[in-house]
Amino acid sequence: MQALVELECQKWVEKGVNVKYETRNNRNGYKAGALRDGLQKQYVQECEFVAIFDADFQPDKDFLWRTIPYLLENPELGLVQARWKFVNADECLMTRLQEMSLDYHFSVEQEVGSSMYSFFGFNGTAGVWRIQAVNDAGGWKDRTTVEDMDLAVRASLKGWKFVFVGDLAVKNELPSTFKAYRYQQHRWSCGPANLFRKMTKEIIFCERVSIWKKFHVIYAFFFLRKIVAHWVTFFFYCIIIPVSVLVPEVHLPKPIAIYLPATITILNAVCTPRSMHLLVFWILFENVMSLHRSKAAIIGLLEANRVNEWVVTEKLGNTSKQKCNTKISKKPQSRIGERIHVLELIMGMFMLHCAIYNLLFGKDHFFIYLLLQAGAFFIIGFGHVGTFVPN
Numbered sequence: 001m002q003a004l005v006e007l008e009c010q011k012w013v014e015k016g017v018n019v020k021y022e023t024r025n026n027r028n029g030y031k032a033g034a035l036r037d038g039l040q041k042q043y044v045q046e047c048e049f050v051a052i053f054d055a056d057f058q059p060d061k062d063f064l065w066r067t068i069p070y071l072l073e074n075p076e077l078g079l080v081q082a083r084w085k086f087v088n089a090d091e092c093l094m095t096r097l098q099e100m101s102l103d104y105h106f107s108v109e110q111e112v113g114s115s116m117y118s119f120f121g122f123n124g125t126a127g128v129w130r131i132q133a134v135n136d137a138g139g140w141k142d143r144t145t146v147e148d149m150d151l152a153v154r155a156s157l158k159g160w161k162f163v164f165v166g167d168l169a170v171k172n173e174l175p176s177t178f179k180a181y182r183y184q185q186h187r188w189s190c191g192p193a194n195l196f197r198k199m200t201k202e203i204i205f206c207e208r209v210s211i212w213k214k215f216h217v218i219y220a221f222f223f224l225r226k227i228v229a230h231w232v233t234f235f236f237y238c239i240i241i242p243v244s245v246l247v248p249e250v251h252l253p254k255p256i257a258i259y260l261p262a263t264i265t266i267l268n269a270v271c272t273p274r275s276m277h278l279l280v281f282w283i284l285f286e287n288v289m290s291l292h293r294s295k296a297a298i299i300g301l302l303e304a305n306r307v308n309e310w311v312v313t314e315k316l317g318n319t320s321k322q323k324c325n326t327k328i329s330k331k332p333q334s335r336i337g338e339r340i341h342v343l344e345l346i347m348g349m350f351m352l353h354c355a356i357y358n359l360l361f362g363k364d365h366f367f368i369y370l371l372l373q374a375g376a377f378f379i380i381g382f383g384h385v386g387t388f389v390p391n
Contacts, residue, residue: 029140030310031124032147036140039131047131054125056315058087058171066168067128078133078160079152081110082126085169088176088316093278094386095174097285098181100272102174106166107271109225114164119156119217121192124148126170133160143198144300145310146191153199153217157206173315178341178386180314182292187310189293192226193300194307227297234290236261237373238347242354245366257366284376285385291343316387339383348377 002023009021024037039050049071053059059082067080083106089099113120122129124147134140137155140147152162175181196218203214241257244250269279299307355370379385 029142030145030147032140032142032150035147036142039134039139044131049128050131050134051128052125053170054172056173057125059126060170063168063170064128067165070163070165071128071130074161076159076161077163078130078137078155079122079162080128081114081120081123081162081164082168082170083110083164083166084123084126085171086174087171088173091174091176092387093281094178094181094285095176096275096278097282098174100269100275100278100282101286103271104268106164108268110164111166113221114162119213119221120152120162120164121146121221122148122152122162126172130160133158136160144191144195145187145308146195149192150195150199153195153203156213156217157203157209159208173317175313176316176387177314177389178380178383181386183311184313185289185292186296186306189226189230189296190300190307190309192222193297194303195300196222196226197301197303227301230290230293230297233287234294237287238291238351241366242351242370245354245358245362245370280372281376284373285380287373288344288347288376288380291347316389339388341381341383344377344381348374348381351377 006021009019012019020041020043022038022041024034027033029036035052038044044050049068051059051064051067063082067082070080071077084102086095086099086102089095110120110123133155134151136158137151137160139151141150144150156162175184200218200222203218206214241252244252265283266279269276269282275282299305351370351374355367355374358364358367358370
């Protein structure tokens with residue numbers, strides 16, 4: 001990969017374009033360290049903006065023409081963020097479900113943050129920063145695994161504004177193996193919780209922003225969306241509902257247990273209309289993932305083991321390579337341990353037990369949901385989700 005990038009840069013240099021190819025011989029600070037080292041180069045002093053892309057992102061050639069004008073027009077603007085477009089969304093069911101979750105993130109969370117509160121979290125890629133805003137906020141820090149969100153919060157506290165350009169999409173790839181996706185979700189859930197722990201006092205005592213903005217960042221952005229949302233999903237759907245079946249004295253009204261959550265979920269899924277028929281699978285999959293997200297959020301809050309774990313999200317590459325890997329995954333596997341996920345299997349057994357109990361002794365129909373959710377835990381527990389690539 002590095003050789004290809006170097007060759008491409010050399011090609012543009014020969015055409016007279018001012019291109020610099022830089023690498024480093026260590027992983028200190030991970031992505032934050034790489035970005036920090038890059039902005040310390042001598043030639044950066046002559047630059048006003050920096051565009052950031054992860055390795056699998058493919059911006060169109062008019063990307064800068066559609067982002068830089070915002071920064072030139074408004075000197076108070078520190079960041080222009082584009083949305084993501086997924087080139088492998090149809091690779092497998094898991095990538096389709098990821099697309100639904102991320103479409104909601106961009107269409108609702110980013111749009112609302114941009115239009116109403118002048119704040120939203122930087123996605124770490126497909127964005128252009130004003131270098132002055134980066135420096136004013138204190139630069140890139142590697143104290144958590146979400147250096148992008150860290151910088152965005154600090155820049156916002158300094159008074160910089162952000163804009164999200166929803167009609168500008170940058171092609172990229174979703175993780176299509178469950179192992180890669182689980183590592184990614186651990187980082188995306190643990191990092192914000194850990195950053196919340198580290199920055200709460202800094203946000204509260206910041207004098208440059210209003211009380212309303214402090215409330216929005218602490219309560220709505222961090223506490224509700226990054227912590228409580230995971231816990232509510234897991235404990236309500238995977239603990240409270242099953243336990244209510246085993247304890248007859250506990251009664252869950254249908255509006256709370258079924259109608260209200262279903263309405264909210266349908267509204268969220270509207271952001272990806274082509275996948276509405278996958279709504280049930282999406283709910284079951286998100287409930288399973290809430291187990292890992294809740295655990296990761298607790299690790300982040302307590303700064304426990306794995307709090308600073310950084311595993312690069314593996315991507316399978318282009319379409320031809322994906323097809324090759326898909327063929328490989330159909331062959332018998334010699335190492336069954338690669339596919340077994342114990343936590344999911346334990347939860348599946350618990351949900352199945354509750355479903356059978358409800359079917360035999362219950363007076364409601366929660367066993368329908370419990371059987372489906374148990375099936376989802378077993379499918380993921382035995383590794384039958386996503387594209388499987390043996391070691």
